[in-house]
Amino acid sequence: MVHNRGPAKVDNNLPIRHQRGVMGPTYDPYALGHDGSVNTLRVTRQTRLSKPKPPAKTAPDVTEVVHVLVADSGPIQSQLLTRALKCRRDFQVSAVALEASALHKFLQSNQADVILIAGNHLPDLGLLRWLRLSYPKVAPVLLAESDDRELVVNAFRAGAKGLFLFAQTPFPMLCKCIHCVFRGQVWINRQQMNYVLEALAEVPTLRVVNSNGRFLLTPREEQVVALVADGMTNRGVAAELGLSEHTIKKYLLRIFDKVGISSRVELVLYAVSHGENRPSEWMPSTA
Numbered sequence: 001m002v003h004n005r006g007p008a009k010v011d012n013n014l015p016i017r018h019q020r021g022v023m024g025p026t027y028d029p030y031a032l033g034h035d036g037s038v039n040t041l042r043v044t045r046q047t048r049l050s051k052p053k054p055p056a057k058t059a060p061d062v063t064e065v066v067h068v069l070v071a072d073s074g075p076i077q078s079q080l081l082t083r084a085l086k087c088r089r090d091f092q093v094s095a096v097a098l099e100a101s102a103l104h105k106f107l108q109s110n111q112a113d114v115i116l117i118a119g120n121h122l123p124d125l126g127l128l129r130w131l132r133l134s135y136p137k138v139a140p141v142l143l144a145e146s147d148d149r150e151l152v153v154n155a156f157r158a159g160a161k162g163l164f165l166f167a168q169t170p171f172p173m174l175c176k177c178i179h180c181v182f183r184g185q186v187w188i189n190r191q192q193m194n195y196v197l198e199a200l201a202e203v204p205t206l207r208v209v210n211s212n213g214r215f216l217l218t219p220r221e222e223q224v225v226a227l228v229a230d231g232m233t234n235r236g237v238a239a240e241l242g243l244s245e246h247t248i249k250k251y252l253l254r255i256f257d258k259v260g261i262s263s264r265v266e267l268v269l270y271a272v273s274h275g276e277n278r279p280s281e282w283m284p285s286t287a
Contacts, residue, residue, distance in 0.1 A: 064090065065092050066092070066113050066114060066178055066182045067092050067094075067111045068091050068093045068094070068113070068114050068115075068178060069095070069096065069103075069112040069114070069115045070085070070093065070116045070118070071095075071098045071115055071116065071118070072097075072116075072117075072118040074118075078118070081116070081118070082094075082095045084171060085175075090179075091178070094112070098117065098127075103127075103131070104134070107134075107138070112135075112138055113182050114138070114141060114182055115138055115139070115140045116141050117140055117141065117142050117143065128140055128142070128155065128158035129159055131159060132158070139161040139162070139182060140159065140160055140161060141177060141181055141187065142155050142160045142162070142163045142164070143166040144163055144164070145165070145166065146165065147163065147165060147192050147195075151163075152192045152195045152196065153195055153196060153199040156188070156192075156196055157199075161187065162177055162181045162186060162187030162188065163192055165189075216259070217255065217258060217259075221251055221254065223241065224241070224251045225255060226271070228252070228264060228267060228268065229267070229268050229271040234248045234252075252264070
């Protein structure tokens with residue numbers, strides 16, 4: 001039997017229904033995550049047609065040049081140190097005599113970021129104080145043979161940004177020291193740091209003796225003088241020593257009478273000019 005029926009007509013107005021759960025293969029690009037998962041990336045027509053962006057240009061790595069000034073009292077050592085530093089491309093090196101006039105003349109017309117102060121003898125720390133006040137942006141580094149406690153404390157107190165043991169430390173560490181202070185840091189080793197912290201823990205005390213060498217002030221009165229000279233009020237001194245404010249006033253009156261002064265200002269000036277530094281070991285409040 002032959003059927004003459006033609007192909008079935010399809011109504012274009014009817015909606016097309018997709019069977020759920022059936023997907024064809026996908027050919028979208030994918031990205032491999034750090035955890036091993038695969039994340040499919042949805043690509044739009046606009047993304048496919050857009051041109052890839054060129055990689056961003058990065059600035060070339062330029063070595064920062066530090067202007068180093070060598071101030072040395074010994075011409076031979078100054079020449080050797082200057083020659084060694086000039087071998088580094090990151091340093092621009094100059095040299096002057098270890099004198100305030102020579103430094104001032106150079107710094108008036110030239111740039112200096114770091115000043116290396118070296119000498120065969122104990123350097124004039126007044127030069128460091130002058131540099132700190134006149135050229136505060138310059139970082140002075142003291143080249144020393146040993147880290148004597150007094151030298152370390154006085155050097156950092158005068159304004160040094162670093163103390164380098166030239167005879168005990170290799171030359172590459174000096175270059176690192178220069179970059180360190182140039183970036184605003186301080187070059188100091190552990191022993192030197194202990195010296196500075198110990199000095200900070202010391203307070204000025206007033207020791208007054210009579211003609212026979214006998215101390216006129218008691219240990220408690222010396223502590224009161226030390227705290228007053230440090231800028232504390234009577235209330236602050238009382239809180240520090242665990243005493244009442246009225247007791248501190250009585251201590252001050254006795255101190256005034258023994259020393260021969262009549263005001264706190266005179267006491268502070270007397271303590272600064274006649275006092276000495278020693279560890280601040282406070283006595284119990286009951287003493």
